[in-house]
Amino acid sequence: MSTRALLVGATGTIGSAVAAALRAEAVEVVSAARSGADESVDLSDPGDVRAMLARVGTVDAIVSCAGAARFVPLLDATDEDWSFSLANKLMGQINLVRFGAANVRDGGSITLTTGVLAERPMPGSSIISTVNAGLQGFVRSAGLELTALRVNAVSPGWVAETLSAMGKDPSAGIPAAQVAQAYVRAMSTVVGGEIVPAHP
Numbered sequence: 001m002s003t004r005a006l007l008v009g010a011t012g013t014i015g016s017a018v019a020a021a022l023r024a025e026a027v028e029v030v031s032a033a034r035s036g037a038d039e040s041v042d043l044s045d046p047g048d049v050r051a052m053l054a055r056v057g058t059v060d061a062i063v064s065c066a067g068a069a070r071f072v073p074l075l076d077a078t079d080e081d082w083s084f085s086l087a088n089k090l091m092g093q094i095n096l097v098r099f100g101a102a103n104v105r106d107g108g109s110i111t112l113t114t115g116v117l118a119e120r121p122m123p124g125s126s127i128i129s130t131v132n133a134g135l136q137g138f139v140r141s142a143g144l145e146l147t148a149l150r151v152n153a154v155s156p157g158w159v160a161e162t163l164s165a166m167g168k169d170p171s172a173g174i175p176a177a178q179v180a181q182a183y184v185r186a187m188s189t190v191v192g193g194e195i196v197p198a199h200p
């Protein structure tokens, strides 16, 4: 397990559970989000991502539990819905790898977040399913090419706390603490290019 990790999206539902799981493993967590974290960053702004990485310096691991993409019926989705989602969850996380690989010590890891809607789309998920599938293709390819570190992604299904917040039955989801263990597994795997499922 790494000793110093940059965790983007550390204040969110999944990210706060990942932060707790890493701290339980004695990992020093440098938290990042747009606000309320050690480092302020907007993942959708490449200059902002570069500046944060320069401030943070060398780490054993980068983990992203951030990245927004919009759930909109296909024919209602605007150009802005697509460009927002592509710049945020897709390119934001890809840029963490492009710019962040040099910050990670040899043998370290970068772990991104995709999602089950890549494989199991539903009406309204066309943007998210595209972004998640794009991330999975990127991770498989980056995992082959970047041999000094391991690039992987976790694919969560519905999180119980998220379903609760939406007024839905949380028993259909997985507790965030359990999802967080998939990130710990992804960071510990010996290979890169893996999509680690955190769904049934």
Ligand SMILES: NC(=O)c1ccc[n+]([C@@H]2O[C@H](COP(=O)([O-])OP(=O)(O)OC[C@H]3O[C@@H](n4cnc5c(N)ncnc54)[C@H](OP(=O)(O)O)[C@@H]3O)[C@@H](O)[C@H]2O)c1
Binding pocket: 008, 009, 010, 011, 012, 013, 014, 015, 032, 033, 034, 035, 036, 041, 042, 043, 044, 065, 066, 067, 068, 069, 088, 089, 113, 114, 115, 116, 155, 156, 157, 158, 159, 160, 162, 163
């Ligand atoms: N929850 C689920 O059921 C579920 C299921 C499948 C996949 N996922 C995926 O898991 C990831 C995290 O989901 P979540 O439910 O934990 O989200 P969340 O509770 O909304 O938390 C998102 C985190 O990311 C940060 N963030 C948001 N926009 C950002 C930006 N532009 N730049 C930097 N940080 C940003 C937020 O802090 P600030 O707002 O302060 O920036 C927060 O720390 C997302 O990619 C989501 O698609 C979630």
